[in-house]
Amino acid sequence: MAQLPAGWVPQRPTRDVGVDFVVVICEAGSLNGHEFRVQVKTSKQFKKKSNGVTIAGVKRSTLDYWFVSPVPTMVVAYDHDQRRGYYRWHSEFHEDLSRLQADAKTQTVSLHIPTQNVLGESAWEDIRQALLWHHRNLRSALRVARDAESVLPTIYGLAAAVRQLNSIDHQSIPEAQRTPEQEGLLVLLEMIQHRDVIKATSRLLGEIVRGSEGADRLQAWIDEYRSAVSNVFPTFVQFPEGDEIPSDFEFAYAPSLMQVVRPRLMEAALELIMLLTPGGEAGGEAAGRNRGREETRRDGTRTP
Incomplete structure (x- = not known):
């Protein structure tokens, strides 16, 4: 410091x-x-x-x-x-x-x-x-994402998921006092929120030109988010996309790691929301004036 x-x-x-x-x-x-x-x-x-x-x-x-x-x-x-x-x-x-x-x-x-x-x-x-x-x-890279039609639904989806994750994080029933059914319901609810975060950002990704820097950045974010969730929930990659959850689906998870990773993923989703909103961009006015100008790479070359 x-x-x-x-x-x-x-x-x-x-x-x-x-x-x-x-x-x-x-x-x-x-x-x-x-x-x-x-x-x-x-x-x-x-x-x-x-x-x-x-x-x-x-x-x-x-x-x-x-x-x-x-x-x-x-x-x-x-x-x-x-x-x-x-x-x-x-x-x-x-x-x-x-x-x-x-x-x-x-x-x-x-x-x-x-x-x-x-x-x-x-x-x-x-x-x-x-x-x-x-x-x-x-x-x-993310400027094109802000212009996509699904940017507002994406922001809403991210915010809704973070709200639910925050509710889970502040669950009023202490972990030691929860019944297996209550614990199972919370695990299911959390997996749904993480799935919805990925679905919302993937929908936005679908509107961005593949191979562009914006698409690559968003794809990398989705991949890293999914990887972090999978470390807590090993069966997350098999989690159903729809509302119907098979009765034999295995809800495997690491309880201690879940407590650590959850706030980090909430923070990451909030940061993405801020980046997807023009008003949340630090130096936004200067960025607006520079829109369309050349960008300078670190190696000194320039790109329009």
């Missing part, structure tokens, strides 16, 4: 959502109003390998949440003895996530962070450029 530039405000989440805090940027310029997440891992002696440090034991559910959220996450390894931090963006751990998804038995992964990425005064300009690149491309 001491390393943050002036006007970059750290806020701790009120619940465990897979990060230590969210940084809201309050400064003049294109980044004003944007935010990113930070996860800090600290050690007195990190294992060092190939010009980097290794963070061991990162949970699958945590990595899933970093990817299901459209907001970038900065992962920081803080070396207590050296009093030095190293950082890397969550998107650079995609191969690690793919490895986890390929091996369902593996529940944790070790992450590598280059020691050249020192978190200090000289790094903040690179961090600013990375954040600008992320938010500009995300805004550009």
